[in-house]
Amino acid sequence: MALDYRKCAEEIYSHLGGKDNIASAAHCATRLRLAIVDINKVDTKALENVEGVQGVFSSNGQLQCIIGTGTVNHVYDEFLAVTGLTAASKEDVKAAAAANQPLPQRMVKTLGDVFVPILPAIVASGLMMGLVEALGKAFPGFAQTDWYNFLDMVSNTAFAYLPVIVAVSSARVFGGNIFLGAVIGLLMIHSALLNGWNVGSKDAINSFFGVKDGVIPTWNLFGNAKIGNYVIGSIRRTGYQGHVIPVIISVWFMSKIEKKLHDVVPAVIDLFVTPLTTVIVTSLLTFVVIGPIFSTLETYVLEGAKVLITVGFGVGAGVMGAVYPVTVVMGLHHMYNVIEAGLLASKEFGNLNIWMPIASAANFAQFGACLAVAVKTKNPKMKTVAVPSALSASLGITEPAIFGVNLRLMKPFIAGMVGGAVGAWFGSFTHLGASAYGVTGIPGYLTINNPLVYTIELAIAAGIAFAGTMVFWHEDPADLPDAAVEKMEAPTEVAFETDKGKVIAPVNGKIVPASAIPDPMFAAETMGPSIGIEPTQGRVYAPFNGTVSMIFPTKHAIGIVSDEGIELLIHVGVDTVNMEGKGFESTVNQGDKITQGQVLLEFDRSEIKAAGYSDTVVVVITNKDALKEIKKAAE
Known part of the structure; x- marks a missing residue:
């Protein structure tokens, strides 16, 4: 029935x-x-x-x-x-x-989920920005042309409006309305706020607000009501250009608020009450709570950096060389322009910008780590991201390398921190300095006081990071590409022997017992006698002559029936349904007749692994009651 x-x-x-x-x-x-x-x-x-x-x-x-x-x-x-x-x-x-998952893994994964979709924009923009800035410094006349201004605008757009892009992607990750996310991102760089890159410039503050004291005005939403020295509801009128973490935090709150309101607000007024309330509450949280926290953090980091770079024997510089990429992740690095401007105006340091070699070492170390990934990876998709990201980092724009490669893989990021620390220490110890600010990496040659020593510093930073990544970062074998299609051969090993015939392994690889399948349902053989195959290639072959009874819409699973009546389920990977078909292709249709050795499915093992799933192929006989004898290749 x-x-x-x-x-x-x-x-x-x-x-x-x-x-x-x-x-x-x-x-x-x-x-x-x-x-x-x-x-x-x-x-x-x-x-x-x-x-x-x-x-x-x-x-x-x-x-x-x-x-x-x-x-x-x-x-x-x-x-x-x-x-x-x-x-x-x-x-x-x-x-x-x-x-x-453990909290640190969830946090890194969240950053990855947010940044992976926007990588094309920031990788392309970062590389172009570095090239345009380098050309402008190398050829001052070009920097005065319309072509330079146009290319500069095109190249820095993704970074100038990075909070908006990050907010939209964050809303998608957190399940919020992406258009409300865009509003929050736009709000954080609104034209009524001082550009976040100018918070340390008294001239910019005075010009923007029409003041003379170089102090950024505030909006005090609740008058002068205070808790200690804190004015309740005080909003510092500055934007968040270049910031990442506060944007993600704000949109996370926005998504939580929106979902909660959808649950409690009556449907008849939900359409306007929920978006309105969500934006207002999130805006207040962003500017009254999140903003002040990060402003305070900026102040502490800035003051700490000023103290550290003057610590003797380059030790403090080494610390900042290690910490610098962390401040890039947090979006705090833009404030270092304040330090650089002060150094250039200080006779104590010979009117030299001694911060620039520190930043260069840190940036070039991330270049070295990213380059090592590009060299070592066998995954074509990773290589296509790592190569341009490394080039961008060599020109001083490290966001693509950090967010697109190093931080996601973690060990390259740490190797970059170590390389940055040693390189920065060397630069400080040898009294490197620059005559300007705004450029690092290769373009830094245009402003550095000792090009030969600067070359050694960059070689040290990048070399240590490169070597550390090559030694300590190991690509998961499952990320390696499959052999060339023309070299693939159908398996010959028997997976099951039954009274109605043999079932050949449908995938090349190591056959393992059901208990080794990383899924409790399949491991318990709930659906029938099962084996797992740890694949070495990304093709599923017909294990007998028969008919295709079912193909799952996402192409990750197929049901087939042999001419003798053996019903088989072939399931590629564990939880791969969540990939929604990405990385899977079928070469047959439901109802098709199949012959042993015929290709049924193709799958990308690197896509499966990148999504965080096991690529173990599960093979199940689903009509065991119709068979008298079943012998598995692995018990």
Whole structure:
């Protein structure tokens, strides 16, 4: 008797603790995946007894109901109809799974999730900005031309409006409205605020605000009410150009506020009440709380940097060489122009900018680390990001290298910090200095007082970072590209022997027992006798002659039936349904006749690994009751 999909969905829903306890719902080739608010409200025992549910377990923040190939999609459709949830909820389920990671990993992953989509913009802009600035310094006449001004505008747009780009991407990551995110990003660089790059310039402050004391005015929203020396509701009228962390924090709050309001505001007024309230509350948090915290942090870092660079024997400079890329991540590095301007005006240091060699060492070290990744990686996609990012960093624009490569991989970032520390120490110890500010790296040759020693400093910084990355950073073997397509050969190893014939391994690689599959449902062989294959190539071949019974929409799983009646599920990777088809291609259609050795699916192992999932291929016989004998290649 066929399963009643509607009844199954209704019974599952009845045991989940109500709609408010379901954060999101998705499904893969075999199971219904639910992000649950409070797992204690779920009646797991009752779920296991629902007709159509073959098993229930909780994994990585998800409640998973095993329903089976070709059935779960129908139950899922009915589940959406019963609950009123939408199908556009896979990112929420994915986020729930990631929530169990350690905090540092979650933070780095969040930065990666925010920056990966915007990498093309900042990589291209960073490289172009470095080239344009270098040409302007090398050829002063060119800096006065219309071409220079036009190219300068084009190249720095992504950085001038970086908070907007980051805000939009952050809203996407946190599940907020991306257009409200854009509003928050625009608000943080509004033309009514002093450009964040000019906070240390008295002339700029006086000109912008029409004052004479070089002090940035404030808006005091609640008059002069104070807590100690703090004026409640005081807003310093400065923008956040160049900032990253405060933008991400603000949009995170915005997304939380928006979601909460959607839950409590009546639907009839939700359309205007929720966006209005979200923007106002987030704006106040941004400028009254988040802003002052980062302004205070800027002050401490600035004063600390001033003290450190004068510490004897270059020790303080070394510390700043290590810390500098961290301040880039936090968006605090723009304030160092204040130090540089003061140094150039100070006779104590011979009117030399001794900060520039420190920044150059730090930047060039990140170049060295990024270059090492570009040299060492076998992943073409990583190489296409690392090469231009390294070039950009060599010209003094490090954001693409840091956010696009080094910080994501972490060990190259640390190697860069070490290289920056040693290089900066050497530059300070040898009394390097510049006659101007605004350029580092290769363009720094135009202003440095000793080009030969400067070359040694850059070589030290980049060399240590390069060597450290080459030695300590190891690319995951799963990130390596598959062999050339023309060299791929269908497997010959037997995965299963049954009374109805043999099942050849559908993927080249090492066959492992079901217990080694990094997924509790498959490891327990809930759906049937199973084996795993740790693939060495990205192709799935037909393991026998038969018919395609099902292809999952995201192409990560396929069901086939042999001419003798063996029903097989081939599932590529664990939790790869969340990739929504990215990195997967099918070469056959449902209902097609297949022959042994024929290519069925192609998958990109590096894409799977980059998304944070295992690429283990799971092979399951789903009709074990129809077979008298089943012998697996790995027990």
